Amino acid sequence: MDKDLDLHLIHTYNRSVVFDHGEGVYLVDTNGKKYLDMGAGIAVSALGYSDEEYKQGLKDQIDKLIHVSNLYYTEPVIRAAEYLSKVSGMDRVFFTNSGTEAIEGALKLARKYAYLKNPDSRGEIIAMNQSFHGRSMGALSVTGTEHYRTPFEPLIGGVSFATYNDLESVREKVTDDTCAILLETVQGEGGIYPATEEFIKGIRELCDEKDIALILDEIQCGMGRTGTYFAYEHYGVKPDIMTSAKALGCGMPVGAFAAVEKFAEAMVPGDHGTTYGGNPLAGAAVCKVFEIFEKKKIVEHVSEISAYFFDGLNRLKEKYPEQITAVRGKGLLIGVEVKNPPADYVKKAMEKGLILLTAGQNVIRMTPPLVMEKEQIDICLSILDEIFHSK
Ligand SMILES: Cc1ncc(COP(=O)(O)O)c(C=O)c1O
Known part of the structure; x- marks a missing residue:
């Protein structure tokens, strides 16, 4: 080169x-x-x-409005949230600029839910070995690949790692301070490992039993890639919080974390925000992607x-x-x-x-x-x- x-x-x-x-x-x-x-x-x-249709959708939105602050509503963003809620089975959506930021938001939401139940909670998170969730300090803290992490320590605390597809190893890590279990429904960067049905159903039960958040990272494996909109549909399991990005915008930088109402309502104005995340142009891209997915x-x-x-x-x-x-x-x-x-x-x-x-x-x-x-x-x-x- x-x-x-x-x-x-x-x-x-x-x-x-x-x-x-x-x-x-x-x-x-x-x-x-x-x-x-x-x-x-x-x-x-x-x-x-x-x-052509995707490009035209973006061009039309560029001619209308590229950006306004998240202090205001825009029609494409409202529609994009409606589409994503419908296909994901979640109730509410927060749009981000990337997958990494979607993970950050998902972790904050799980911690806020635990904090509201008990302000002294230490907000511990169980993530998986060989996982990948992004490169920011928070997302890196839950990424279970040592060589990505070590040069950037200290990372955020309260994270422990279990073995993917080994339910017992997850169970052993759960404490009274655990607020979330985070995993990719299919591990991507780690080597393309789909979760077993037993594992993912077992984690769902564990989260229900302890009232902690099951966060499924669908950033790589979601948006139709595995033959269902989201990979968790294969297992008949619904997360409490899910993350999406990558094909959500098909090229426009947009991600999202979405949650069922019980968790979503933990966040209130002032808890989280972003300048660009889910601006009207990104919203228009998401709407176009869903429209074309349905049509084709x-x-x-x-x-x-x-x-x-x-x-x-x-x-x-x-x-x-x-x-x-x-x-x-x-x-x-x-x-x-x-x-x-x-x-x-x-x-x-x-x-x-x-x-x-x-x-x-x-x-x-x-x-x-x-x-x-x-x-x-x-x-x-x-x-x-x-x-x-x-x-
Ligand atoms: C499963 C998973 N989570 C999170 C991320 C981070 O997403 P982004 O690169 O959009 O920040 C990736 C990126 O490869 C990913 O595969």
Whole structure:
């Protein structure tokens, strides 16, 4: 990479390509090379690139009103909250600029609920090992990956970590001061691990028994990605507080935390706020996303296409057992566990015009646009076949 490109950017990413524009499920770089995108901006661009209706929705809102303070109502934001409440089963929504901020808000809400019950509560939070919830001090405090955390300590106190999919390990951590149990319904960055039914139902019961908040992070696994609007629908379990972002805006920076009334009412004016979070432009993006999802039956499409993709990946696993150790995930949130470093595959794929991601230590991650069709999945599978073959 040309050294000058990084000259004025703090070096927090190993970037490789300069992208120019997007068309459907392809990105195009400044040299005109096309890439089939199996990352979608890390589970963001569910509608792919350059969707006419989405772009028009944003343009119309830009012409009307881009921003007013959250001291006032706007129609797009009211409608966006209504959409999200309806599909999530929550009662009230707070819009943020990012997933990280949605986590911050969710933690504050759980602590406020506990504080109202008992002002001496220490507001302890149980989170999971190998989880990822963001990089701010609060979100990092509940992120169970040591190397992200250590250089930035001391973080917020009162957080302990249990083992994902091990109910007993969660039970052991619960004290009279616990105010919330936080988990991703499907762990994303940690390596694409869906929760087991027993685990998630057990945690729901535990939270009910102790009157503490079950917070489900649906930032990566939500918004249709697993074949239901939110991944918790697969389990017949409803959280008290949930977080969303990424595909919620399909490219416009917007996130949200939402809660059932019992928890939501703990927050009152002055408790939380944001200047930009959920401004009218972000609200219009959310409304457009939901409208297009309904019109194009995106969530149903994910279930159909996912089975096809998994079949193809499992065939590759049978063909290359010395390289592929597991294929797992839900819908179009897919992990291919490999024995060699996953970054090697990502690099090779990039040369061949295929964008892949990594997760955890040994997983190739795929979070494609949800509008991906069978023909494009065939192209992806054939490039993967070439790469595994050449290893
Ligand atoms: C599960 C989960 N939670 C939280 C976040 C943080 O979201 P953001 O990057 O929008 O702040 C991410 C981002 O990857 C995520 O995957």
